[in-house]
Amino acid sequence: MDYYNPSEFKKLVHARRSVRKYTSEKIPDHVVHECLDMALLAPNSSNLQQWEFYRITTPAIKEQIAFACFSQSAAKTASELIVCVARRDTWREHSKQMLAEFKKLPVETPKVALTYYGKLVPFVYTVGWFNVLTPFKWLLNTILGLFKVVPREPISSFGLKVWAAKSVALACENLMLAFRAHGYDTCPMEGFDSKRVKSILGLPCKADIVMIISAGKRDEGGVYGPRMRFPREQFIKTV
Structure with a gap:
């Protein structure tokens, strides 16, 4: 076709x-x-x-x-x-769901994908109650960003709102x-x-x-x- x-x-x-x-x-x-x-x-x-x-x-x-x-x-x-x-x-629930779906596949899932959903996703999208982690993530990104390419967003609940809205x-x-x-x-x-x-x-x-x-x-x-x-x-x- x-x-x-x-x-x-x-x-x-x-x-x-x-x-x-x-x-x-x-x-x-x-x-x-x-x-x-x-x-x-x-x-x-x-x-x-x-x-x-x-x-x-x-x-x-x-x-x-x-x-x-x-x-x-x-x-x-x-x-x-x-x-x-x-x-x-829903990102936490869905990242776990992705890991569960990987187990159903007839082929072995690359380790990088398992690490991404198991470790990186929780780190990137966790902002804490009342954005308590936002200033620390901003500081970390700012310092690391002087030496390497880093993901700058999302680091706050507002950033998560924009992140989700783009996909929708x-x-x-x-x-x-x-x-x-x-x-x-x-x-x-x-x-x-x-x-x-x-x-x-x-x-x-x-x-x-x-x-x-x-x-x-x-x-x-x-x-x-x-x-x-x-x-x-x-x-x-x-x-």
């Missing part, structure tokens, strides 16, 4: 738009599940898979989430609402492109009351909502205008 078709991928990327209004057409369950599976195939930091996706199917909860999104039409008219969450507190954002793009490939549209929403949404879903404090993605069949007027991008020279640099 030929997986290399840049022209088709270009069409898909150009076809994806943020849609603010959907028709009443529902997205079949199997399509939603397939799109979510595509999201889970996104690249992520150290394969620690620090994401969770909450598909809102209960009408009452969906109404609450839409209200927490300031009742914007992209949320109210959507067939699907998916809350995309970054977990900065990659998965979100997979999710939106997957919906577009099936003929449906999406809107990645940042306009929401995060505290209210976390309360509705019962999320812990170390779970951070990266975005809420609505999905459905594009309605007339659902796209507000032509895509606008600034000159590419403003952003793409050659050094």
Whole structure:
């Protein structure tokens, strides 16, 4: 099978738009599940898979989430609402899970991989209660950085939040492109009351909502205008 078709991928990327209004057409369950599976195939930091996706199917909860999104039409008219969450507190559990998965492989796992998940991951991502280890890690990185290349981030809970959010954002793009490939549209929403949404879903404090993605069949007027991008020279640099 030929997986290399840049022209088709270009069409898909150009076809994806943020849609603010959907028709009443529902997205079949199997399509939603397939799109979510595509999201889970996104690249992520150290394969620690620090994401969770909450598909809102209960009408009452969906109404609450839409209200927490300031009742914007992209949320109210959507067939699907998916809350995309970054977990900065699951790395320890998932690193142990990786070690367990290695044991199931038919080939011997390289020692460097076992050392990475068994020793390096706990060192890199542990920040301590109330970031008590942050100043010590900063000092260590600063001194060692004078003589060698060192990982500078994350060294705090804020750094872990950014670290986890980057992987979730990659998965979100997979999710939106997957919906577009099936003929449906999406809107990645940042306009929401995060505290209210976390309360509705019962999320812990170390779970951070990266975005809420609505999905459905594009309605007339659902796209507000032509895509606008600034000159590419403003952003793409050659050094």
